[in-house]
Amino acid sequence: MSPVSRPLKPGIYAPIPTFFLPGSEDLDLQALEAHVVRVAQAGVSPLLAGTMGEALHLTHDERITVIKTARRALDAAGFETVPITVGTGTGSTRETIALCTEASEAGADYAIVITSGYFAGVLANNRKAVKAFYEEVSEKSPIPVVIYNYPGASGGIDLDSDLITELATECPNLAGVKLTCGNVGKLTRICATVSQPSFATSYPRRNPDAPFLVLGGFTDFILSAAYVNGHGAITGLANVSPFTIAKLFELSEASLKDSSLLPEAQRVQGIVACADFTIAKAGIAGTKALLEKLYGYGGNPRKPLPPIEPEDAAALWEHPHTQELVELERALGGKFS
Template identity: 70%
Template sequence: MAANGVNGTNGFHGPVRPLRPGIFAPIPSFFLPETEDLDILSFETHVVRLANAGVNPLIAGSMGEAIHLSHTERTTLIHAARKALDASGHPTVPIIMGTGAGSTRETIQLCKEAAAAGADYTIVITSGYFAGALANNKRALKAFFVEVAEKSPLPVIIYNYPGASGGIDLDSDLITELAIECPNICGVKLTCGNVGKLTRIADTVSAAEFVASYPRKNLHAPFLVLGGFVDFLTPSLFANAHGAITGLGNVAPHALAKLFELSAAALKDPSLLPEAQRLQGIIARGDFTIAKASIAGTKYLLEKLYGYGGLPRKPLPPIDPDAAQTLWEHSHTQDLVRVERELSGKVKV
């Protein structure tokens, strides 16, 4: 189901898998316990599990430990995801690939490699290594995204996550300028959690005059405004946003897909809003608690729920055993797990 406010295009045909409003999950990269080599079987299993629930994959993002992956490993994951999706009856599910790197040059190279490997879209974060020089330099930040968008063969999503980029926080004015001036930029993920910023950007890009005056380069890539958390999904759709890219989608894909469906439908049928609000409350509490456990906590929960997950790559530590047990037993986690199992047809907690 599509949310409101998706803008238009100028008829350019590129990827055959449209970028649509909805829920996207940054897929963890799974590793074999003894060697830390990629665990492709678990990765493929998980990608298909989420696709079956209506959640789309983002590979090599923060949750995917992109900083720990080589160029070859990123390419391997794209090939594995595409093969698994096609074989499981999901040939139209798009793949978003994280292509952020330390330099503009390497970022562009990763965009080209992602396209060659079969990805459909890229998502790009600014490097935080030189954040001291970049954070307050709007000209440099803008130049980075302009050049990447111009040279990337795939449409680009802006990834605004101060926590992973040395505190660099793109404001709504800059993101709006990039949307206006760069037709190959197809959206933004706001992991800054700034609801006002999301509202301002969504209002601009969903306006009829924006759609008419600033069409996207690619027919299949409208400009989507996506939250980086799912704790405000319902109100965000009423502010013309388009969904979320969220780590919680790995743990509770059916619940998140249902929340998006209900919230989008409530735009036309207000009688559905109370149920959307009820589910939003459960998911918001789960997001608040589980997000604090980050990558290691998410992998622990996947191991607990599905039998795979494993550990992060070193030097990222595993979750402390006591913290893991506390996370699992927390009422916010258990309430979310209960809803997820009800919606997926598994009622035992």
């Protein structure tokens, strides 16, 4: 039987939280199964063991368990063609490659790799070393690799548009970049090269199912990104309101061909941008608290990350930005338990 094709497509990807049982902090696989199916039902693809998934707090064996559990849940629910992307970035090049291999063997389709930031004092000013990291990882990974540019979690290292574009043209197993730097100008400059129709023929990918995508790390510029030929976003807010974020992407793309849809796209983008600004400040614990309120699962982060204070969770839930997003999600078909 031939393997199932799961292309990496423009759209919305949700960095799935890793859920833990109260007290023991063991993996809560039942909550994970429910959540990956919930986001898939909205047309959102899961990303496991990323920042939101507390990858730093997971053992290698736990990562494998998370991947296998998510794949089984998606397949059982009829989402066999939904791809799974997994965070595999860690301290050394060697271990990062090992994690890519383990993820592939467990059922992952794509990897996303953050720049190693522990020795940022050395690497931040050594462009050659940073470039060599992504060259070697992508060359040796058995699955396509997405660059994860997140200065806040990599010691302040911030890849510029020239370096990302170079990597895109020179490394055929790179499948995109996530810009959690939030730099729309950088996104525009990268898209000016990689989103041209000639790019795919001039710089073919090793895996034809994995074109080079330029993805935002927040939801507040999905509409703007569409107009410079961006490809969507990987965003934590898609855990809370997957139908809304998927709808925003759909409207943004459709408005390129039908300008009458632009006012509605702008309206939804405004609601989403305000909610993202408010909810992102509450971090992983805040997102989990909202999931608990909406869906009945969420729990706390793994220590030493602290849970959100009860009064802060109540304020986050009651905030007008949150409530407007929840109302829109409900109107678009999101079901709350």
